[in-house]
Structures are given as C-alpha cells and as structure tokens.
Amino acid sequence: MPPVIERQEARAGRLFLLPAVGLIAVFFVLPLLGGLALSFTDFDIYAVGNPKLIRFVGLHNYAAALQSHDFWRALKNTFYFVVVGGPLSVIVSLVSALLLNAPAVRLRSLFRTVYFAPVVTTLVAVAVVWRYLYHPHYGFVNQLLGALGINPIDWLGNPTWSMPAIVLLSVWKNFGYNMLIFLAGLQTIPDELYEAAAIDGAGAWSKFWHVTFPGLAPTFLFVGVTTMIIQFQLFAEPYVMTQGGPLGATRSVVLLMYEEGFRWWRMGMGAAIAFILLVITLAGALVQIRLQRRTT
C-alpha cells in the first residue's frame, strides 16, 4: 500500500472510533473515576445545591458502610441471591439443555422458544405478575403447593421466605439464557467421544460424568462468571415486589446504593457502596477463574 493510502486508513480508523470511544470515555470512564472521587467526599443533599460544601473525608464512607448494620444485611441478602440463586439457575439451565439435547426430542425448537420466552420479558412487568402469584390467598404458587398438601406461605410478607421468592422468580426469568449457552456448548463435544465411551461400555451416567461434564468446562466458566456478575446487580425485583422489605430481608446492595443516592442524596456514601460491590464482583470473578484453572 502506498503511504498516502495507509495514512488515510489510519486517519479513518481514528475517526470511526471517535464516537464510540468518546461516548465511553465521557459517560462511562469519567463517571467511574468521578465515582471513586465522590466516594471519598461527604457529598449530600446540601452539596447538590452548593458544590462548595463538598468536603474530602478520606475513607470515612467506607468505614461507615462497613460498620453499618444495613450494609451487612444488604450484603448478606445479595450473597444469598448469588450463592443460592446462581447455582440453582445454572442447574435448571443445564438440566433443560440436557433434556432438549436428547436425540429423541420432538418439537425441539418449540420447547426452546418457550423456555427462552421469560428471558425477553420485561423484568418489572413479570415482577408485578409474580407479586400476585405469591399472594398468600389468591396466588397460584400457594394453590399449587396446597394441591401437594403444603400449607400456604406468606411469601413476600415473611422475612424467611421473601428472598427465596425472589430467587424463584429470577430462576424462572433467566434459566433460558444459560440454557442456550449450554446447548451451544453441548454441540461442541465431538460425537466420537461418546462413541468411544459406548465402546468402552460406559452407561448414560458415566458418559455424562466423563464426556459431557469435562466437555462443558469452558461453558461452565463463562456461565458462572457472567451469571455471578449479573446476580450481584439485583435491584428491580426487590424494588418492585417488596421495596427491600419485610424488615430489610430483601434489600440488595444496589437497592441500598439507590436509596442512599436518590432517596437520601448521600451520594458520597452511595458511591462508596458501589465501589465495595465492584471489588467484591471482581474478586468473585477471579476466584472462579482460578478454581477453574486448578480443576482442569
């Protein structure tokens, strides 16, 4: 290529990237850095009107968060959602992918579409729907349990059951996504491995354990990390269904951050909570990547 054309190409490259990189720099990177700075200040409702009132307070917000009962409660609720809800949803995804992948299945694409449908519904709308499904008297969840001889549960009014209720909704809403990814992962396992296992006399369980499971290892890592990052962001379900209640039993870290920032206008505190969540999320992702490296 003549240098003139190469220079032209390089210039075009920078121009083509300018809108995207500019937007990301101004509306993503800048707020991220701004948020870090904000978390070291006492930015509150008075500072909204008069920025001169902002003071540097060092690590005070972080210390205050880590000493606050509300924060630990929110962290515990969020961990519950990640540690119970995450694996549960991955298991449901895996089982439905294995069922759908069985060679004998008829109407495979119809079942796949049905299982995937909740993923594309609007979270706020289905959270409203499930709020009524969880109604202690008229809700169908209790009707179904009643048919099995189980006494009615006050799902959203009882602190013991409100978090499991949100987990159940979220599994229903999201399992179809990871199911598709598992289905794609299953396609990448060569048929020869199954044939070789069959020749060695392997049964269905042994084939699953020695061929399917290791074959899905990269898929498990992807699904595990992305699901965890998304689960840590729990917000709309408690906002719509319980407003964080009863007694703070469903207040998540992001909901706490939202309340600190936009209900009480304690932006400094809200920003500190956001960064604690970021550090926990990144640490969780690293742990999963390490664990996976060790086992494979």
Next chain:
Amino acid sequence: MRRILPSLLLHALLVIGAVLTLAPLVWMVCASLMPSGDANTFPPPFFPRRVTFEHYRDLLTRLNLARSFFNSVLITLLATLGSVIVVSMAGYAFAKLRFRGRDPLFRGLSLALVVPAQVGMLPLFLLLRELGLVNTYAGAIIPYLASVFGIFMVRQYVLSLPDELLDAARVDGAGEWRIFRTIVVPVIRPILVTLAAFTFLSAWNDFMWPLIVLTDGSKYTLPVALANLSGEHVQDTELMMAGSVITTLPALLVFLAFQRIYVRGILAGSLKG
C-alpha cells in the same frame, strides 16, 4: 417398550417444564381480561369467566400509559438507531482499519465488560445534571449508544471479511467512508440486525437507568410507569396485569419476530467471550 418409555418420560418432563414456564405469562393475559375483583375470589380462577377490555382502556386513557408507551417507543428506537451507527463504525475500525494504538485501546475496552453499569450511575446522574440532560430523551438513551458488548460482536463478525476486498477498493481510489458504506455495511448487515434486536430489547426492558434519569411522569418509560402504578394500585390485580401485558408484549413480539437473529447474538457472545 424399552425405547418408548424413556422417550415418553423425556417428553412428559419437557411438557411439564413448558407449562410451568408459560403459566405466569398466560395467567397475566387471562387476569388482565377479567372484570375488576374477579381474580381475588376463592378459589381463584385461572381463565376469565367474562372477558373485558376495560383495564386496557383505563390504562391508556385515564392513567396515561399511552404517553409512557410513546416514550418507550421513542427512546428504544433512538437508542437502537444510534447504537447501530456508533457500534458498527467502531466494530469495523477495531477489526480492519490499521493504525497505531488500536490494539491496546481494544484491550482496555474489554476491561469495561466486567464493570457493572450501576457502579458509575450516581456520578453519571450528576454529570448529566451538569449538562442539563436529566429528564430528557437524550439523557435516557446515552448508556445504550456505545455498548462494549456490541462492539465485540460486530468486530468478531467483521474480522472474517477478506482484507483484499477492502484493499482493492482503496487502490481503485475509493475513500474510507465510501468503502464502509458501500462494501462493508451490506456484507455485515446480518450482525447489525442482531445488534439492533439486542439494543431494542435491552433498552425496552431496562429499568434502573430510566428510573434515575427520568424524573417527570410525562417522560416515564413503561417499566418506570408500571412500577409507579403498582405502588398506587396494589389491590387492582386485573388492572396491573393489563399494565404488565402492555409493557412486556412488545418485547415478546419483537423477540418472536427476530428469534433466530437474537439467539445468534447470544451464541456469538458466549463462544468468543
């Protein structure tokens, strides 16, 4: 017999799964058509005994959900259009246009994939407040315009284009913008449709950002308006179900129309991710 029984069991499980998956959505539609109060009778009916559209009429006129529907459509379409333009240019440049600093920039960008959007939301709100963009449509679409995930997806697709095609056009004297418009865009159209479907659904369904940035009822999108209504009308089961149908049905229809294209995007993201 030994082959039929497992197959029967397998299909029974699949059907039970499908019924459990669809039941909440079917009930939502059924309850939205019941006269007020019917859903809260004992034993609760699954199907309406009598069909009425009064809740839809009520929501769209008296409760102003038509306005929110318009806001949702406008914000979603602007976000989709903007994102297709911005992301396709960036994805192409990262894949094919050679210049110094491109690859370090791309690696830096990939870090953004693991940072949840919520982390920067409070300062982003303060920034938009300084810029006068709070409670505007422009403020509402900003986070969707330059999706890093979208840039990855388009770049991956463009990488498979042969360099010779572009270089031949350059030797013939075509400018870079013309090459993009007349050669690249037609070839990568499939991935742009995928990107559009993705952006449409995520903008339509999004809740937290519009909740924060749209402060006035006349600007609310459907999810924000619905969350707001559900606080005031807790007892009106049938009304709230009609509101849920209005909010989520467009997303479901868009998905059904673009199903294969949408699924391809998910798989592209996971296999290369």
